[in-house]
Amino acid sequence: MNAPADGECDRAHDRTTDMKDALLKYNGSEYRLNIIEGSEGERAIDISSLRKDTGLITLDVGYQNTGSCLSSITYIDGDKAALRYRGIPIEELAEKAAFTETAYLLIYGHLPNEDERKLFSQRLTDNSMIHEEMLRFFDGFPVGAHPMAILSTMVNALSVYYPQFFTDDFDSDTFDHMAVRLISKVRTIAAYSFKHSIGEPFVYPRHDLRYCANFLYMMFNSPVRPYEVDPDIDRILNTLLIIHADHEQNCSTSTVRLVGSSMVNLYSSICAGICALWGPLHGGANQRVIEMLEGISERGLTIRQCIDQAKDKTSSFKLSGFGHRIYKNYDPRAKILKEKCDYLIRKYNVHEPLVDIAMELEHAALQDDYFIERKLYPNVDFYSGIIYRILGIPTDMYTVMFAIGRLPGWIAQWKEMHDTRPFKIGRPRQIYIGDKYRRYVPMEERK
Numbered sequence: 337m338n339a340p341a342d343g344e345c346d347r348a349h350d351r352t353t354d355m356k357d358a359l360l361k362y363n364g365s366e367y368r369l370n371i372i373e374g375s376e377g378e379r380a381i382d383i384s385s386l387r388k389d390t391g392l393i394t395l396d397v398g399y400q401n402t403g404s405c406l407s408s409i410t411y412i413d414g415d416k417a418a419l420r421y422r423g424i425p426i427e428e429l430a431e432k433a434a435f436t437e438t439a440y441l442l443i444y445g446h447l448p449n450e451d452e453r454k455l456f457s458q459r460l461t462d463n464s465m466i467h468e469e470m471l472r473f474f475d476g477f478p479v480g481a482h483p484m485a486i487l488s489t490m491v492n493a494l495s496v497y498y499p500q501f502f503t504d505d506f507d508s509d510t511f512d513h514m515a516v517r518l519i520s521k522v523r524t525i526a527a528y529s530f531k532h533s534i535g536e537p538f539v540y541p542r543h544d545l546r547y548c549a550n551f552l553y554m555m556f557n558s559p560v561r562p563y564e565v566d567p568d569i570d571r572i573l574n575t576l577l578i579i580h581a582d583h584e585q586n587c588s589t590s591t592v593r594l595v596g597s598s599m600v601n602l603y604s605s606i607c608a609g610i611c612a613l614w615g616p617l618h619g620g621a622n623q624r625v626i627e628m629l630e631g632i633s634e635r636g637l638t639i640r641q642c643i644d645q646a647k648d649k650t651s652s653f654k655l656s657g658f659g660h661r662i663y664k665n666y667d668p669r670a671k672i673l674k675e676k677c678d679y680l681i682r683k684y685n686v687h688e689p690l691v692d693i694a695m696e697l698e699h700a701a702l703q704d705d706y707f708i709e710r711k712l713y714p715n716v717d718f719y720s721g722i723i724y725r726i727l728g729i730p731t732d733m734y735t736v737m738f739a740i741g742r743l744p745g746w747i748a749q750w751k752e753m754h755d756t757r758p759f760k761i762g763r764p765r766q767i768y769i770g771d772k773y774r775r776y777v778p779m780e781e782r783k
Contacts, residue, residue, distance in 0.1 A: 362390055376411055393765040404590065405756075409442060409748050410582045414662040419583075419669065422446070426579060430672045435577040436460060436519075436547050439744035442582055443515055443751060456516065463520040464541040464550065466490075466528070467497045474532045483736045484614045486529040491522065492607035514602050515747050522743055523547065526736045527554035533732075548573040551740070556728065568683065569727060572676050576720060579669040580738050582745025588612040588619065592746045593753050594762040602750055609746045610739050619738040622721035625657040626731050629690040632697075639696045647706050657718030658701060659711070666713045673719035680726050694722050 358381050360367040367389055370382040380403045387393050396402045411420045419426040422441050429438050433447075440448045440456050448456060470493060477486055498517065528538050531554075539554045549565040552573065557563035583589070591612040596605035613619035632642055645653035660667045680686065681695070698714050701707045724734050753759075 360386075360390070362392065365390075372406075374406075376413070387765070393767075395767055399590070404585060404762075405593065405753065407585070407749070407752060408445070409752060410584045410745070412584050412662060414660075414664050417663055417665045417668045417671075421582060426668055427672065430575045430578050433578060434546070435574045435581070435741070438578045438581050439519055442744045442748040459513070459516040460520045460547060461543050463517045464524055464543070466521050466524050470497065471528075471538070474528060474538075477532060479533060479535060481529075481533065483526065483529040483533060483733050484610065484739070486532070487522070487525055487736055487739060488607050488610040488614075490525045490529075491518070491610060492604055494518070494521065495601050495603040498603075511751065515751075518602070518606060518747065519743055520547075522740055523551040524554060526733070526740055527551055529736070530555055530730070530733055533730075546570070548577065568679075572680065572723065573727070575672065575676055576723065576737065577741035579672060579716065580720075580741030582742070582748065586618070587615070588742065589746060589749050592750055596750045596753060597760065597762040599761075602747070605750055606743065606746055609742070613739055613742065614735055619735040619742075621656065621717040622724070622738070623731055623734045625694075625718050625721035626690065626725060626734070628654070628656040629693050629697075632693055633689055639693070639700045642697060643700050643704055643706075655697075655701075657721065658707070658714055660715045663715070665711055667715045669716040670714055670719055673716060673723060674714070677719045677723050677726075680723060684726070686726055688725065690725060691722055694718070 356371045357368045358371060360369060367386075369386070372380045372382050374380075383394060394402070409422065411423070412418065421429060421438065422445055424441070424447075429441075433441075436457065437448060437453065440452070470490065473490060473493060474486070477489075494517070498514075524541055531538050536558055539557045541550050541554055545553055545565065549570045552565050552569065553563055585593075588609040592605050592609040595608040596602070616624050637645075642653065642655065645651040646655035646658075681691065698718070701712065701714070707713070720738075721734060724737060725731075729737060
């Protein structure tokens with residue numbers, strides 16, 4: 337499989353640097369800092385030599401204004417509601433591509449030709465099983481263990497069963513096998529973690545089913561309930577995974593890069609990303625949507641009460657699944673999922689209580705001036721949570737579904753970082769605000 341050559345990001349750096357600069361005046365001296373401009377016109381002040389030249393560092397809590405890398409993978413314009421993978425709009429990929437094709441695009445930088453697609457697909461099939469000895473790991477987990485805890489543990493354990501890929505000096509074929517192994521096995525591990533949580537026997541993957549259909553089969557087939565994959569459900573799951581496949585330098589992606597910068601193996605880097613994704617402020621957001629809907633139902637709140645309480649700053653009620661920190665108009669992924677959600681509700685004539693509440697809440701918010709003026713539209717977490725609910729995916733599996741979708745993006749980001757020269761370990765700085773020097777006080781002198 338063709339991979340970008342080493343130093344690609346360095347050449348991108350050369351292409352995007354123009355002659356303009358910024359002037360910093362400090363302590364009687366002037367320092368000129370290069371302005372880096374990306375292919376879509378984004379600009380950044382290059383402070384790479386700031387500490388060496390001036391002794392200063394920048395302070396940016398949460399890295400909200402700090403670019404940690406040059407990347408050619410994903411482009412986001414929050415003001416224009418644009419999201420593109422390798423230049424291709426998310427709307428086109430969601431409509432026309434399969435998840436595995438999108439994964440290939442993210443990792444290798446181009447859509448696969450027919451030979452590349454067949455090889456990638458065959459490798460996914462060949463790697464769908466997990467090592468039989470790894471099945472014993474599941475016996476050690478309590479029945480109620482959270483699937484994300486199981487997923488992160490099992491992914492990290494892959495480094496034990498495939499130690500030949502520990503080295504940082506791997507060739508492209510070695511990387512190809514690592515990447516495809518992770519993408520293929522993660523769905524099997526996820527399905528097995530679900531089966532373990534409900535006390536049902538594992539269902540082995542089938543070689544005649546495509547990626548998403550195979551996952552659905554392993555999740556829902558049982559000796560007493562044979563499962564046939566609905567093509568529409570298969571297509572919608574593909575869409576869900578595609579829209580989650582990458583989202584630039586978010587918390588979990590940055591974690592994968594930072595951990596991977598120590599030259600640790602890919603499996604452990606992805607394990608770290610899974611753990612970061614687990615949090616309710618990140619991948620767990622769609623789970624919070626369902627928990628919010630359950631709370632509305634249990635408390636018997638009307639939709640009007642929910643809307644009024646959401647506007648009231650003194651109220652403890654939080655309206656989850658509305659608005660987005662990046663997208664200032666609407667989340668393009670949410671627009672795609674709204675259509676899928678509406679289609680599912682019509683096709684299956686869904687009248688599940690929580691779904692009904694969600695649709696009423698959506699309608700009320702979209703008609704309310706408060707939400708319209710602040711552009712607080714339903715986001716991707718709102719609709720993905722509802723769709724997973726309709727598909728029968730249990731709530732504690734939502735973040736696992738997110739992880740399966742995000743995996744190709746993590747792998748692509750990890751690879752891009754390793755292809756960049758010079759390779760540097762991540763090492764953020766800090767401003768110390770603790771006690772100044774003080775001496776150690778022996779126990780007998782302490783009060």
